[in-house]
Amino acid sequence: MPRLAPAQLLEELTSVEDLLIVQDLDGVCMQLVKDPLTRRMDAGYVDAAADLRGSFVVLTNGEHEGRRGVNRLVESALGDQVRPDQQGLYLPGLAAGGVQLQDRFGQLSHPGVSDAEMLFLASAPQRMEQLLLERLPAELPGVSAEQLKTLAQQAVLDTQVSPTINLNGVFALVPGDVPRQRRLQQMLADLMEQLLQEADAAGLEGSFFLHVAPNLGRDADGRERAKPAAAGDVGTTDIQFMLTGSLKEAGLLVLINQHMARRHGVVPLGEDFNVRTAPRDHGALLRLAQERLPMERMPLLVGVGDTVTSTPTDDGSGWLRGGSDRGFLTLLKALGVCSHQPNRVILVDSSHGEVDRPSLTDGRLLGISDSEDPLELDVLMPGGPAEYISWFQALAQRRRVGGRTSPETA
Known part of the structure; x- marks a missing residue:
């Protein structure tokens, strides 16, 4: 299938009634840096995430809290340590691969951890x-x-916790x-x-x-x-x-379960469902979703990541594919097939920072994907985090103007 331009996806998502963006952080909305303590977050991005509340969650291997946590970056971006807590401006979702859960007011829990x-x-x-x-x-x-x-x-x-x-x-x-x-x-x-x-x-x-x-x-x-x-x-x-269990693909199901609970008042996977009790492979997770999630109530999912890899095997007979975002993006696309919706995947170029990474610039995707890759990348953003943040802000603005801001409080 031909890829979409970012502007095309923007148009497509503007009027979607039930939308859930599931987004990685480092390399997506922030440049990759050698020392994570030097990371910076854009204030406009934080405001846009707040505008998209109810339609936006994070899924990261980083963490929310602590001196290295993303919450400190939110506070620094806004120049205020009080307002994020009072106004619910922290980034909601799962961190540490799925074991650290946070709402937009910074309330943390670690389900299933002893x-x-x-x-x-x-x-x-x-x-x-x-x-x-x-x-x-x-x-x-x-x-x-x-x-x-x-x-x-x-x-x-x-x-x-990681x-x-x-x-x-x-x-x-x-x-x-x-x-x-x-x-x-x-x-x-x-x-x-x-x-x-x-x-x-x-x-x-x-x-x-x-x-x-x-x-x-x-x-x-x-x-x-x-x-x-x-x-x-x-x-x-x-x-x-x-x-163990800190897998983004399992975290994706946790986030969908919570989204349905907030929007529809049903908890199809149970109130205690978490990544530590979830299955740990793609097939089992997909079967669980097919058996328990009401597909007619599935939101349109948009997965955003930067770390997808593909390298030929030494004997040239196939490919070694991985990357910390590949699992959840692959499951997200499969759920689109199950729910008969065009779930989308955005891949952001994280080679612009201080860490050597393969680039999207020439369009060949060397080291990232291959001609036989089953993961469909719908939108490429070779401009890196700067391009993504601009797009993200435009989406938030359009949905706000169009009255698509969710009444949900999570």
Whole structure:
């Protein structure tokens, strides 16, 4: 099918009665940066999200709260720490892959997460930094101990329920050195596997998994494949230590369940449905949706992401496809088939930031998609977050003028 221009999709969505935009954050409405603490959010984007309340939710592997949380970016964008809470200007939806739920007033919950799991997660960032300091000297022999300590501190993202090691700052010391970048990727994988083993030893076997970003899909055992560094594409930059069940595709069903509850007063998947109790593969999630969701009440879904990958296998016989947004975007399109609606997927070019990523600019989608890719990308935004924010604001304006602002309060 031919792709739509952003203006065409804008026209299509202006008058949709029941719309739900499910949007990733980093690389979509914000540039990717080496240090997440330097991220910035546009005030106009925050206002547009508020205008689209009832028709807009986020689905991110980042987190809402804490010093690295998106809530701080909202407050900074608006220059006000009080107004977002009073007026409900925080971004509603799921974070940490689906285990951190927030409404627009910043009210947080972690459905299905135990106290023991939260306690281990609280200790993980310090342990990550310690393990990095043990391993980095061998990989960066010319770097001083003081600089290594700074690098380790910057690399560890001390988020509440998805602590992460991000090596963008370390990769910046070896630009273009693909062999060293690959060794650093392997070091990171080994380190995080050790942390998983320590969780198992603490009696939390099966509680956590490793989310690799970007990735090349999953191995036969379900583990996410790292994307090896290559010339012009650093590949995997970070690994998140996440709670089992933190899958965006499961989160999509949680968000639809809540949307139907708010709009129609029915909770087809149950009030306690969450990503930790949801199935963990595409087929089972789709079957659950077909069996339990009233398709005649499905909203028109628009999925927005930036991380979709496709790389040919070594023997050239097929493709390794992954990316943290691929799963939920694929399920979203399948739900459109079930509900007989043209659900749409927007892919935003995140190569404009500080992180090496494949670009949409030349239209070939190398490293992103392929000629046999089953995921249909309806709209491409090669202009990156700036283009998307402009489009998003235009949509909010049109729907407000057209009286499509939802009366819902969530």
